[in-house]
Amino acid sequence: MLRDFFKKAKSSKYAVLDIPGRAVSPKDEEMIKCGECGEVIYCKEGDLEKHYKVCKKCNYPLKLTAMERLSLILDAGSFVEYDSKMESKNPLNFPEYEDKLVAARESTGLKEAVVTGEGTIENIPLVIGVMDQFFISASMGSVVGEKITRALETAVEKKLPIIIFSASGGARMQEGLLSLMQMAKTSAAVAKLNSSGQLFISVLTNPTTGGVTASFASLGDIIIAEPQALIGFAGPRVIEQTIRQKLPTGFQRAEFQLQHGMVDMIVERKDLRRTLSRLLLMHKRV
Amino acid sequence: MSNKLEFDRPINELEVKINELKIFSEEKEISLDKEIEVLEERLNRLKREIYENLNPWQKTQIARYVERPSTMDYIKYIFQDFIELHGDREFGDDKAMVGGLAFLNKSPVTLIGHRKGKGIKENVLRNFGMPHPEGYRKVLRLMRQAEKFKRPIISFIDTPGAFPGIGAEERGQGRAIAENLMALSCLKTPIVVVICGEGGSGGALALSVGDRICMLEHAVYSVISPEGCASILWKDSNRAEDAASVLKITAQDLLEFGIIDVIIPEPLGGAHRDYQCTAENIKDVIMNQLKELDKVPVDELIKNRYNKFRKIGEFLEQGK
Numbered sequence: 300m301l302r303d304f305f306k307k308a309k310s311s312k313y314a315v316l317d318i319p320g321r322a323v324s325p326k327d328e329e330m331i332k333c334g335e336c337g338e339v340i341y342c343k344e345g346d347l348e349k350h351y352k353v354c355k356k357c358n359y360p361l362k363l364t365a366m367e368r369l370s371l372i373l374d375a376g377s378f379v380e381y382d383s384k385m386e387s388k389n390p391l392n393f394p395e396y397e398d399k400l401v402a403a404r405e406s407t408g409l410k411e412a413v414v415t416g417e418g419t420i421e422n423i424p425l426v427i428g429v430m431d432q433f434f435i436s437a438s439m440g441s442v443v444g445e446k447i448t449r450a451l452e453t454a455v456e457k458k459l460p461i462i463i464f465s466a467s468g469g470a471r472m473q474e475g476l477l478s479l480m481q482m483a484k485t486s487a488a489v490a491k492l493n494s495s496g497q498l499f500i501s502v503l504t505n506p507t508t509g510g511v512t513a514s515f516a517s518l519g520d521i522i523i524a525e526p527q528a529l530i531g532f533a534g535p536r537v538i539e540q541t542i543r544q545k546l547p548t549g550f551q552r553a554e555f556q557l558q559h560g561m562v563d564m565i566v567e568r569k570d571l572r573r574t575l576s577r578l579l580l581m582h583k584r585v
Numbered sequence: 586m587s588n589k590l591e592f593d594r595p596i597n598e599l600e601v602k603i604n605e606l607k608i609f610s611e612e613k614e615i616s617l618d619k620e621i622e623v624l625e626e627r628l629n630r631l632k633r634e635i636y637e638n639l640n641p642w643q644k645t646q647i648a649r650y651v652e653r654p655s656t657m658d659y660i661k662y663i664f665q666d667f668i669e670l671h672g673d674r675e676f677g678d679d680k681a682m683v684g685g686l687a688f689l690n691k692s693p694v695t696l697i698g699h700r701k702g703k704g705i706k707e708n709v710l711r712n713f714g715m716p717h718p719e720g721y722r723k724v725l726r727l728m729r730q731a732e733k734f735k736r737p738i739i740s741f742i743d744t745p746g747a748f749p750g751i752g753a754e755e756r757g758q759g760r761a762i763a764e765n766l767m768a769l770s771c772l773k774t775p776i777v778v779v780i781c782g783e784g785g786s787g788g789a790l791a792l793s794v795g796d797r798i799c800m801l802e803h804a805v806y807s808v809i810s811p812e813g814c815a816s817i818l819w820k821d822s823n824r825a826e827d828a829a830s831v832l833k834i835t836a837q838d839l840l841e842f843g844i845i846d847v848i849i850p851e852p853l854g855g856a857h858r859d860y861q862c863t864a865e866n867i868k869d870v871i872m873n874q875l876k877e878l879d880k881v882p883v884d885e886l887i888k889n890r891y892n893k894f895r896k897i898g899e900f901l902e903q904g905k
């Protein structure tokens with residue numbers, strides 16, 4: 300099970316991730332269809348390290364869970380989770396929201412759509428946040444906003460760099476304006492981080508849209524995108540309906556964003572850990 | 586007018602009737618004072634009945650109503666000597682957004698706001714009040730200027746949302762909004778926000794980070810349009826009325842959630858029935874808020890603003 304990623308350490312109150320490169324999915328073996336070219340990809344134990352869940356045929360990076368991402372990026376056994384018990388409630392009594400939360404918790408083994416904590420990359424300590432799209436499209440409600448804000452504030456307090464992997468369908472409709480306000484809250488926390496002089500690297504993965512794009516994810520000192528990732532404010536369907544025309548191929552993809560000056564670089568999954576460690580090293584304070 | 590509000594119609598009909606009687610009595614020089622008085626009492630009862638029981642969808646319609654006073658009306662009624670300042674100095678001048686300088690009771694202030702049009706022709710020019718990135722960058726420029734000259738900022742919110750289009754995405758709509766949110770969170774001058782019409786999602790929020798969030802009695806403020814919510818939730822945009830209820834978008838709901846600070850009363854029958862009175866109510870609130878904020882040292886102002894947004898959010902945490 301995915302939950303095995305969280306090995307409860309006996310004496311610690313934190314869940315500890317003690318891999319990389321263990322089970323990839325709830326099953327031992329998994330078949331994933333590439334969202335881009337339709338190629339079927341088989342994943343079995345150990346494959347995550349080998350091909351990083353990138354389509355062999357078209358190089359499209361398939362969705363990763365937060366745990367898979369952490370295991371690919373951090374040093375083995377270095378992760379200590381923050382706020383692991385924080386859960387959403389249903390402040391608006393929004394119809395079917397509680398069922399949706401329960402289903403998402405069961406299918407992902409997570410409490411919410413972002414996992415935050417600290418760990419090391421090549422022995423450099425950092426704060427890290429990873430959004431998990433398998434949890435209600437990684438939409439941002441109160442919990443996501445609060446955990447991201449706390450992670451940013453912790454980076455300030457502990458004088459650590461922070462890396463946030465974004466992936467999101469936008470603000471979480473079911474929490475109404477409370478969700479919208481998380482954009483203001485997280486952006487204010489970035490301002491605080493900036494005045495403290497800590498590094499913030501924002502990594503945009505497929506897809507990053509809506510309220511997350513229009514807040515912290517666009518405010519990194521350095522913004523990295525995964526190849527072909529859809530990145531934008533409005534979703535392509537909304538744009539098509541508004542302007543009543545088909546969008547050009549490649550619109551809002553990472554390559555388009557690089558061309559329009561919105562990201563610093565596009566980095567392939569296999570090179571990401573190395574790139575991040577170099578950037579961290581360049582910002583290391585002596 | 587053909588596009589009157591449906592639920593407003595009984596009031597309109599009675600208003601027309603009373604007017605006719607007044608004209609008739611004048612022309613024929615017959616006193617109908619008693620009859621008119623009875624009808625006017627009935628009119629007030631009717632207004633109260635309808636306007637004190639508006640549902641969230643009706644409020645949405647009022648907030649979007651073409652005859653509702655716009656940002657430009659408020660600027661005209663509340664401030665003196667307005668001078669509009671144009672452009673973001675990078676790309677263009679967004680006509681869906683207005684900004685400039687004016688006096689508020691002899692003190693200079695910076696004004697910013699969304700700008701909807703009155704008719705179809707002006708609305709096309711104004712892009713129905715839906716800004717592009719250059720709009721957000723224009724107001725950010727003006728707000729930084731306000732900080733430099735230590736002028737308070739008054740922000741008027743009335744937009745369906747940031748424009749979803751190709752150019753907007755090419756020029757970084759998301760980044761433009763994010764930058765405003767970040768900059769406003771620590772701008773060293775008082776900011777009073779007035780949500781006067783439609784507060785449409787991130788496009789509204791980008792001008793709504795401030796020290797006091799005030800909202801007209803029948804304005805709405807929402808993370809997604811009721812139509813958009815209904816089509817996601819029930820695959821049926823015709824159920825916008827139901828969606829408006831579940832989204833909790835009214836000033837009354839938002840005060841309860843601690844998201845806004847002040848509800849500004851509208852004249853009986855809505856802001857569209859009396860621009861002057863609505864503007865005076867807004868002016869009173871702005872004056873009072875600025876008077877309070879003026880006493881707060883700048884460092885404290887910034888700290889309070891941070892904490893104001895910091896505490897918004899509802900969640901469970903075991904063991905705490």
Ligand SMILES: [Zn+2]
Nearest residue numbers: 333336354357
């Ligand atoms: Zn493929």
